[in-house]
Amino acid sequence: MDHEPVTGLDAQLIVRRAGGFQLDVRLTVAAGEVVALLGPNGAGKSTALRALAGLLPLSDGHITLDGRILDRPGDGVLVPPERRPIGVVFQDYLLFPHLSAVDNVAFGPRHHGQRTAEARATAAAWLDRVGLAAYARSKPRQLSGGQAQRVALARALAVEPSLLLLDEPLAALDARTRLETRAQLHRHLGDHPGATLLVTHDPLDALVLADRLIIVEDGVVVQEGDAAAITARPRTDYVAQLVGLNLYRGHADGHSITVAGGFTLTAADTVRGDAFVAFPPSALALYPNQPDGSPRNTWPATITGVQQHGDYLRIQLSGPIEAAADITPAAAVRLQLSPGQPVWAAVKATETRAYPA
Template identity: 60%
Template sequence: MTLEAAIRVRREGFDLDLDLAIAPGEVVALLGPNGAGKTTALRALAGLVPGARVRVGESTWDGLPAERRPIGVVFQDYLLFVHLTALDNVAFGLRARGTAKPAANATAREWLDKVGLAGFERAKPRTLSGGQAQRVALARALATSPLLLLLDEPLAALDASTRLRVRADLGRHLRDYPGHTLLVTHDPLDAMVLADRIVILEEGRVVQQGTPAEVVRRPRTDYVANLVGLNLYRGRANGTEVSLVDGGRLAVAEPATGDVHVVFPPTAVGLYPEKPAGSPRNTWPVTVSGVEHHAHTTRVHLDGTPPVLADVTTATVADLRLAPGDTLWAVLKATEVHTYPS
């Protein structure tokens, strides 16, 4: 049965208004910038702050305190009990619910084995690596067979190399989990890899939701466009030309009409010191406002009408000697520009 939640939290200067539906076996990622309300939503579902009405079939959680809700939580810093062994940490929730110690320990051993920590039963949290601590926290959350699993930035405390491996392990466990999962994160890669559906939250409101592929292909806010690395504009289309809301015009290959979003990748933008000869369909003057060096490319921030991001090679940077204040020409093929209704 689908879990349905209506979350309404009001406090000075901020309102959270969020409706969520999570199907059995589904992983929903709640993604958004700092201050969007992600952690508040998680805490409301957990019963740690008032404001969430939760229904699963005929069962409701209204008024239930946190300790009586059928949930498991993995916190960003894991919050393992430092004085307890890994086995006792995993068994803690079962014991708190009245399970006898031998049965709780047996279940805890099974879960430590499932997460690849057989032989670590007597280890204390301070002796575990970050990845091992994360797996103990996950085992503790799942050992009670919760109806809802809440993951609060579960990979944020890990270094980059450990994160890659643990993300893959977490994805495998989530695929086997039959309950409802809400993943709260600010990392788009975690959301894209782990979630079946992504809900984008900004300033306490849902601004977009869909499968990872849908969100990547059709961002609807500047925040989402920045996450997925696309140039995004709003405009009004008339055939193969779009007049942009903030100034400028772009030619497109596929005719459209009415209000649209316009997107294209920074890699589609070419930069030239002089206006190119011939008749490229989108050419406009720009000024370099910033340069960011990445592993294999350089991202150039350009002011113009419209402003634009361009990803260029190191060789292009050397040829153009890019620096803030330089004036250039941006060139964009109409076939690289995509529109969809706004």
């Protein structure tokens, strides 16, 4: 799907690096929209963020923000970082250790021409908005991780950026602080009138904070859409793991999909040609013996791993296809499951989704 915002970010990021890695990513983010850039380590997320911030020049392509060209190598245009209307919250926040919270936030407005008193008033107002008015005189070392994150956010927003870049903004926080800060961040992003790009590897951060997801692997976009579209129809193993589905690619002939190795799965959907077939681990049932009157999809498997997964146990299976099953601890005890044990796996056709590749 092409998005052509009237205001916001329109970019074709092409970066060629020594060693052969190449980034070639199309990005559009409308004003007021929050887009998450997701991908595994080494996918190119940080390269994209550095290019947008002006810390890494493009090899080709362009970056246009609210109609203004910031980087277009073909025309010799390259606006330096300090002249881009962009705010950045880095993973480690990078607050100035010798400055108080209010002076950290005031740094941007002062750099943009405000007098010291005016800049400090702007900063104080932003600290109040993020709930840290009482910490205005505190140095970064006196702040908790969540407080430091909010100071960094206030510093980025105080210059009223057309584009806000967030680089793994919650990664440095512990689980409890992360939950609270994520909710606060969601509220502040909702109030930001500019475009926001969130770079993360955490699917929960992306699902909670973003309006749209862009998945990058090996320097290219492999899938894009809202959370519902991506979770319903993952198109790579990484995306399937991200949304918690067993995913296979094969050839469909109606309700039957033959996957690698010649194993055939039956789905409720009718598809012909190259297709994906997917089902959640919770849909996979395990039996000590081949079940009678069995569902359409049954196969012998061997347990290769057992891990705690929330309130369930995730059972990793090898066999004609590799799969994961989520079962209750009580069921695991009843079945006496352990690595190396043979079992039968079954999934109903009605629980199995098929869609064109």
